[in-house]
Amino acid sequence: MRKTLFFIITSFACLNAYCQKKYSDIKFVGKTFTIDTSSLDKTSIVSLIYDFPEANAKNKLPRLVNQAIDSYHTDYESLIGEKFKCTEAKPFDSNQKFYLKLYSKKLGIFYAVSANGYYYKPRVGDLTCVEDERSMDTKGFKRLDSLSLLYLNKTFWIKSKEQNTYNAQNDIYDNAGTSSLRFKPVTVLKFTLSDNKFNPYRVFAKTSGGQMIYFDFELEKGERYGEMAMHNVNGRNIFEPRNRLSDGFFMKNPALTPSLIKAIKKGDIYIGMSAKTVELIKGKPDDINRTTNAYGVREQWVYRSQGEYYYFDNGKLTSVQN
Numbered sequence: 001m002r003k004t005l006f007f008i009i010t011s012f013a014c015l016n017a018y019c020q021k022k023y024s025d026i027k028f029v030g031k032t033f034t035i036d037t038s039s040l041d042k043t044s045i046v047s048l049i050y051d052f053p054e055a056n057a058k059n060k061l062p063r064l065v066n067q068a069i070d071s072y073h074t075d076y077e078s079l080i081g082e083k084f085k086c087t088e089a090k091p092f093d094s095n096q097k098f099y100l101k102l103y104s105k106k107l108g109i110f111y112a113v114s115a116n117g118y119y120y121k122p123r124v125g126d127l128t129c130v131e132d133e134r135s136m137d138t139k140g141f142k143r144l145d146s147l148s149l150l151y152l153n154k155t156f157w158i159k160s161k162e163q164n165t166y167n168a169q170n171d172i173y174d175n176a177g178t179s180s181l182r183f184k185p186v187t188v189l190k191f192t193l194s195d196n197k198f199n200p201y202r203v204f205a206k207t208s209g210g211q212m213i214y215f216d217f218e219l220e221k222g223e224r225y226g227e228m229a230m231h232n233v234n235g236r237n238i239f240e241p242r243n244r245l246s247d248g249f250f251m252k253n254p255a256l257t258p259s260l261i262k263a264i265k266k267g268d269i270y271i272g273m274s275a276k277t278v279e280l281i282k283g284k285p286d287d288i289n290r291t292t293n294a295y296g297v298r299e300q301w302v303y304r305s306q307g308e309y310y311y312f313d314n315g316k317l318t319s320v321q322n
Contacts, residue, residue, distance in 0.1 A: 028089040028100055028129075033112070035080055036128040048079065048127070052099050052111035056092060062111075078107060083130075100124065143201070143219060147191040154188050156205060156249035158213070159280075166204065166212045173214070181207060183254070183261055199243050215248035269310075273317045275299070278310060285310070 035048075049055075055062035084102035091098045100112040112124050122132035162177030186205035189212070194202035199216035206212050241247075256264070263270075264280050278301070279285075285301035292298075296314040303309070309321040 028086045031086050031132070032130040033084045033086060033100075033102060033124070033127045034082070034130060036123060036126050048102075049111045049113060052113055056099075079104075082107065084110065084127075141193070144191045144193065147201070147203075151188045151203075152190070154251075155185050156188060156251060157185050157254055158182050158248070159246075159250050159254075160215065160248045161283075163213045164215065166214050168212055179265070181211065181213065182265065183256060184208075185253075186213065186249075201245075203245065203248070205249075215243070215245075217243040217245045217248060219244075269317070269320070271317055271319070275301075275312050275315050275317070278312075278317060282308075282310075 050063040052062050082104050084104050086100050087103050088101035089098055097113070102110045102112055104110065112127055122129040158181055161182065162179050163181050164173065164175045164177060166173055184207050186207050189204045189206055192202050192204070194200055194216045196202075196216050199218050201219060202214055202216050204212060204214050260277065264277065267281055269278060269281055282301075282303060286304040287302040289300040289302070290297060299312045301310040301312070307322060310317060311319045311321070
């Protein structure tokens with residue numbers, strides 16, 4: 001019995017160690033990282049730290065790399081364009097947050113820390129992994145071919161509240177957003193890779209009147225879908241959620257009546273409205289609490305930031321609490 005118990009404990013420990021190794025070492029060790037200037041804070045390189053293991057062990061704040069010129073912070077400018085080789089990767093708490101040990105021939109050892117415990121390729125904060133970015137580009141082009149085969153020249157209907165427009169003649173992208181085109185049919189023209197690492201694919205489409213729009217989206221599935229992410233557009237940082245293609249368009253005609261379209265655009269919500277229509281007005285809820293009973297399905301939709309709660313019975317709105 002003792003031998004069996006020892007074997008189980010030992011096996012579990014080995015498996016746990018392997019899982020941690022698989023989670024960190026295999027993904028990072030030996031890979032090259034550079035600073036992604038497109039998302040760089042102008043006062044500091046937030047992902048690079050001088051003394052993370054020592055500071056973490058003593059529960060102290062680590063020394064960041066910033067622009068202050070003193071005995072501690074002198075490397076900011078020289079780090080831009082520098083390449084770092086990852087020599088070690090370790091989880092450092094129960095949530096599997098991890099840190100990377102990075103080596104630069106010119107500047108020595110630095111550390112990079114995952115802020116939330118997830119690695120969303122190819123970036124760790126404002127660092128980007130050269131090898132993962134290259135493999136994503138290769139995978140991305142293959143996915144573009146698949147998207148084109150599925151959707152090129154097909155008709156979509158615009159679903160997103162605001163649309164970014166594109167002037168092909170002058171090659172001008174306008175991301176200010178316009179809502180006037182919502183629910184109009186468009187013809188899919190092409191798919192490309194975007195300059196947005198959080199939504200790396202871009203679709204171009206055209207209305208019957210000749211107005212071109214574009215929409216950035218991702219194809220990955222996971223718990224980070226829908227989170228807000230920052231990226232740089234025309235020299236300024238903007239926040240937007242990670243999108244799916246279905247967040248931007250209906251693939252089939254939604255067959256909305258003119259009066260319903262008018263209500264949606266005005267933001268009018270009334271008792272008896274369908275859950276799908278409420279979502280078109282309010283967006284996706286933060287949480288959905290669902291109860292099933294003899295009478296059907298009851299749902300509570302929670303919009304936390306607005307302090308609002310919407311209640312549905314079998315897909316129809318029955319009450320609102322705010």
